[in-house]
Amino acid sequence: SAVISQKPSRDICQRGTSLTIQCQVDSQVTMMFWYRQQPGQSLTLIATANQGSEATYESGFVIDKFPISRPNLTFSTLTVSNMSPEDSSIYLCSVLAGGGYEQYFGPGTRLTVT
Amino acid sequence: KQEVTQIPAALSVPEGENLVLNCSFTDSAIYNLQWFRQDPGKGLTSLLLIQSSQREQTSGRLNASLDKSSGRSTLYIAASQPGDSATYLCAVQYNTDKLIFGTGTRLQVFP
Numbered sequence: 001s002a003v004i005s006q007k008p009s010r011d012i013c014q015r016g017t018s019l020t021i022q023c024q025v026d027s028q029v030t031m032m033f034w035y036r037q038q039p040g041q042s043l044t045l046i047a048t049a050n051q052g053s054e055a056t057y058e059s060g061f062v063i064d065k066f067p068i069s070r071p072n073l074t075f076s077t078l079t080v081s082n083m084s085p086e087d088s089s090i091y092l093c094s095v096l097a098g099g100g101y102e103q104y105f106g107p108g109t110r111l112t113v114t
Numbered sequence: 115k116q117e118v119t120q121i122p123a124a125l126s127v128p129e130g131e132n133l134v135l136n137c138s139f140t141d142s143a144i145y146n147l148q149w150f151r152q153d154p155g156k157g158l159t160s161l162l163l164i165q166s167s168q169r170e171q172t173s174g175r176l177n178a179s180l181d182k183s184s185g186r187s188t189l190y191i192a193a194s195q196p197g198d199s200a201t202y203l204c205a206v207q208y209n210t211d212k213l214i215f216g217t218g219t220r221l222q223v224f225p
Contacts, residue, residue, distance in 0.1 A: 031211055042203060042215040043158075058212075092157055096211060101146055101165060103205075103213055105158040 002027055002097040004106035012112045013083055020079045021109045023093035028073035030096070033103070034066070037090040046091075049076050083113045116141045118206050118216035126222045133191040135219045137204035142182050148213065149178050149189050150203045158203065162189070194223045 003026040013019050023032065034046040046066055047055045055068040069077045080087050094105045117140045127133060137147070146165045150158040162171045162178040164187065170179040177190040187204055201220045205213040 033212065042217050043205075043213075044215075045212050048212060090155070094158075094213075102160060102163045103148060103207075104160060105150075107157040108155075110155060 001102075002029065002095050002104040004093060004095060004104060006093060006106040006109050008109060009107065010110040010112075012114060015084050015113055017083055018079055018081045019083065019111060020077050021091055021093075021111075023076045023078070023106055025074045025095050027097065030073070032070065032076045033094045033096075034068065034076075034078045035092045035094065035105075037092065037108075039088070043092065046078070080111065083111075085113045087111065088113045116206070116208065116214050118204060118214050120202075120204060120216040120219050122219060123217065124220040124222075126224065127194060129195060129223055129225050131194050131223075133194055133221070135189040135191070135202050135204075135221070137187040137189070137216050139185045139187075139206045139214075141208070142185050143208065144182060145207045145209050147178075147180055147187050148205050148207065149176075149187075150205065152201045152203060152218075154200075161202075191221075194221075196223050196225055199223050 005024045007022045032049045035043040037043045045058050046061045047057045049055045049068050049070040051070050067079045090108045092108045094103045119138050121136050148163045149161040152158050164171050164180045175192040180187045199222050201218045203218045204216045
């Protein structure tokens with residue numbers, strides 16, 4: 001298994017500003033994922049972050065809006081840039097562990113943009 | 115298009131009932147399927163993982179089955195308790211490693 005922590009756990013931000021979310025894993029993992037969960041919705045993958053390479057973004061998500069860093073095998077950050085109220089969501093990071101089959105999730109960061 | 119659907123969307127039952135939650139997926143070429151639990155405002159807790167070669171997995175009062183040919187999985191919860199109240203999500207993994215999530219079933223178990 002993997003234990004994942006995220007910072008901050010929640011934040012309230014003004015529109016037009018940016019927020020960086022940190023994700024820390026207790027073991028080295030190759031693949032990390034960032035998901036968004038809008039209010040009342042299921043999870044949608046934003047991007048996949050592999051250490052040493054550029055993140056791969058899903059359709060509808062772009063690097064300018066959601067830049068990702070992956071400096072080592074236990075850490076990643078997601079920045080939500082130039083925020084608008086539509087960015088109000090829970091942002092979750094996850095990793096593949098357990099032999100590469102099972103995904104584990106962090107506790108999430110609840111973002112409210114006013 | 116690869117889609118995952120869960121029914122029912124919501125379920126409210128008295129304590130002690132046995133429950134069946136359903137998950138269906140359009141593309142049967144899955145790598146594995148995972149069931150999660152999400153408490154309000156919280157992250158996801160992995161409940162069960164079924165690999166494509168398996169038919170079912172069990173953990174305590176939970177049993178998940180997989181029928182790839184029909185594109186279905188069920189999560190069976192025995193003797194439900196108020197502490198089981200949460201949203202249950204199924205997610206399918208294809209060979210790209212990313213998970214495609216279902217719409218969720220919001221479960222409430224009342225005393």
